[in-house]
Amino acid sequence: MNDGIEQSAAVPAAKVTVKTGIVVIGAGQAGLSSAYHLKQRGLAPGRGFIVLDQAVDTSREQVGAAVAVPRYFAEYEKRFGLPVVRPVTVKVVCEREGRFRVETDRGNFSARGIINATGTWENPYIPDYPGRELFGGRQLHTRDYKRASAFAGQRVVVVGGGISAIQLLDEISRVTETIWVTRREVVFHEGPFDEDAGRKAVKLVEERVRAGLPPTSVVSVTGLRLTPLVQAIRDRGALKRQPMFSEITPTGVRWPDGREEAVDVILWCT
Structure with missing residues (x-):
């Protein structure tokens, strides 16, 4: 050996x-x-x-x-x-x-x-929402993203409350109309993510796992830092969060209250 x-x-x-x-x-x-x-x-x-x-x-x-x-x-x-x-x-x-x-x-x-540390990058997770297979537009995952200009002139739904969703929302919203949806309210924190914040995040995960529950997403326990970049995105009105839609239609997405939006692209940042 x-x-x-x-x-x-x-x-x-x-x-x-x-x-x-x-x-x-x-x-x-x-x-x-x-x-x-x-x-x-x-x-x-x-x-x-x-x-x-x-x-x-x-x-x-x-x-x-x-x-x-x-x-x-x-x-x-x-x-x-x-x-x-x-x-x-x-x-x-x-x-x-x-x-x-x-x-x-x-x-x-x-x-x-x-x-x-194999992660999920090679097998990206796309939630199985009702009607997904009927959608006539494009559905992409974060890993498929190349450049914002590819979406010019199209309506894009960005799904996800993590930093990758925020970054892509920033780029795409500069060239076309976007809709940002998340399952939960996104919590923004000021100040750095220091060791004390890290320990608190780990504690939340440990408590959930010890209770026999599966861990939630990283951002659900860490929140997002209100960095100058995020503040700039918010200031120009791109961070207008909407709740998650309940189903996908052939031409767009629909919420539980019956409201619909016609879209060309669903970008899954999940």
């Missing part, structure tokens, strides 16, 4: 088992944040922890969020010295003699602990 890999994070030979402290599966926001904090705690890349991820082509000039976001993550990796082993597809994680065995298409790994 090999007891570590070099800083370059080269992919191991197929029959070699690499021994490390922690295997982080996924190099998105959660995975890279985990790697950053592992390194801050003194674990060395390779012997202390390894990040496994699938490769993404970021060579195109015109890119959507599905490429632009990984490109940003690549810069994060370089900035903080977080080598990622890729391309690797994890096939099996199992316990073996008091450690975790991670079997991949490019070799095996043995670790004391596992951080599952």
Whole structure:
């Protein structure tokens, strides 16, 4: 068994088992944040922890969020010295003699602990609202977004109360008419999201999980920061939130009270 890999994070030979402290599966926001904090705690890349991820082509000039976001993550990796082993597809994680065995298409790994940071980026969540299959316009997810100009002259419903929804609403509302809908009222907080705010957010999640309930969205416990950017969006009237619609029609969306809006695009920031 090999007891570590070099800083370059080269992919191991197929029959070699690499021994490390922690295997982080996924190099998105959660995975890279985990790697950053592992390194801050003194674990060395390779012997202390390894990040496994699938490769993404970021060579195109015109890119959507599905490429632009990984490109940003690549810069994060370089900035903080977080080598990622890729391309690797994890096939099996199992316990073996008091450690975790991670079997991949490019070799095996043995670790004391596992951080599952695979997330939902490759399988975006689009709620199954009544009538969704009848809609005659376009339905897109955040990961499909490329540029606001593609929506010029169309009415766009932006669904979601997270920061990605706010950012895309800002861009799209500059070139066309938008409708912003969320399931809950969005709470904006002034000031930074510091360690105390982070601990309070974690406490809320823990209390819910201990009560046997599934965790809610991140923004439901953290709220959104009222940054200068968000304030500017609010000042020009783009942050006029409406409650979530109840169904989708062939030409738009309908609310429980019977009110309808004709729209061309539904952008799911979910």
